[in-house]
Amino acid sequence: MRAAAIQLSVTDDQSPSARRDAVAEAVRAEARRGAELVLLPEMWLPGFFGFDSYAALAEPLDGPTARLLGELAAECGIRCCAGSIVERAPEGLYNTALLFDRDGSLAARYRKIHLFGYGSRERALLTRGSEVVTCELGGIRFGISTCYDLRFPELYRAAAEQGAECFLVVAAWPFPRLDAWRCLARARAIENQAGLLGCNTAGRQGSGVFAGSSLAFDAWGTPLGELDDRPGVLRVELEPERIRAARREFTALDDRVLNRLG
Template sequence: MRASLIQIAVDPDEPVNSRRQRVASLVREQRERHGAELVVLPELWPTGAFAYESFVTEAEPLEGPTYEAMSKAAAEAGVWLHAGSIVERDPEGPLYNTSLVFAPDGELVRTYRKIHRFGFDKGEAVMMGAGGELVTVAAGGLTFGLGTCYDLRFPELFRGLVDAGATAFVVPAGWPARRREHWTLLARARAVENQAYVLACGTAGTHADVEQAGHSIVVDPWGEVLAEAGAAEEVLTVDLDPAKVAATREQFPALKDRRLR
């Protein structure tokens, strides 16, 4: 399966609707130019992950403007699309940091509400509700487990996804530049310990004066980095081989030796 990660630059001076249309064009390009079957976008790219003051005003229903633009883009490109995440306004509850996954016909097949909210006693941690469901999506011979940004620091989530059948993880993020080394380290650690692909797609630019790390990364089941972006807007395209997961787990069957669950 060929996957493209689009490391979007979030510019506060770019209107959100303009960014949606620009990103939709980028999604379509991945099929045309690179033959991508899966496209991945970052966390909260419509608003910016640290633009807390915009969360309430920019929140949208699940089937809102981002859903509409991304569903159309997925269908026109004929790709699986992990459309990153939005600030979801649940009419019966709080805001959520919600990821959207579309099939190649544009149908919304899965959503994932971020379980671990960042901010400690401010920002996302107090403004958004926590998800409570482990989510996987089967596509292209792989089973993708879903996480978002801060989730990357909690290995038990990824173990749970492995138990649910995951052979790869998709992690959209808005990771700050000042902790970039953690981003790379944790992405590789989640790949090595679970013998799974990690597709970690971050943002570029600056959100609410917080410089973003960029450096989206794809890691194979042995922990080798297949591709890594720089700090600016960039696209990574890699080929994922489902057989490599099975081979790694067979040749070095560490997961069979687990004792604590």
């Protein structure tokens, strides 16, 4: 499956409508280049650091941003992991990642489980999700996660136990912890013998600087590509049979002991 991670620049000088237009143009361009799966970063509409606009830009799952990405998926005949939105639900606001199938239908919704509190208002403003989410599209079972989740390996192991073969990570990872982004993403791929495609944000929003460096690893932890800190597109081939072959050859997942004790 040909995949494209679109590393957007999120800055304070662009309106939400202009950002939606730019995203639509970028998605169509990647579809024309042959992408079968397009991945967007976390909270690209308000920007992760745009805490004051979370409530104003929150929307239900049939709101304007979700409709736009579903319509784009159907128009282009692609699968689209639409990054994440501020989802408005009766019980509160969520940081919600959306995955659309080629017909524009919503195939999966993941509400971010681990909300960030270190120098961030995310934890104060949003409600924590509670479900591990995997979804099979195009013959690959994907596990969906968001940014800070990378620091919690138990989430990825739970997704692997549900059959996940490749992790999609939408992120707004800051520049000061760039090394952790690379290290943790690679570790999650290696320890679960899974592919990983991470789409991060670029640019500066207020006092926050995003790291960029969208990246991909195969099931051995071998790097498949990485961007720099500027806007751009990371294009990779996701090969499920190579993941399955790695698991058959090196049976680390079958050799686990601690999960069987007790």
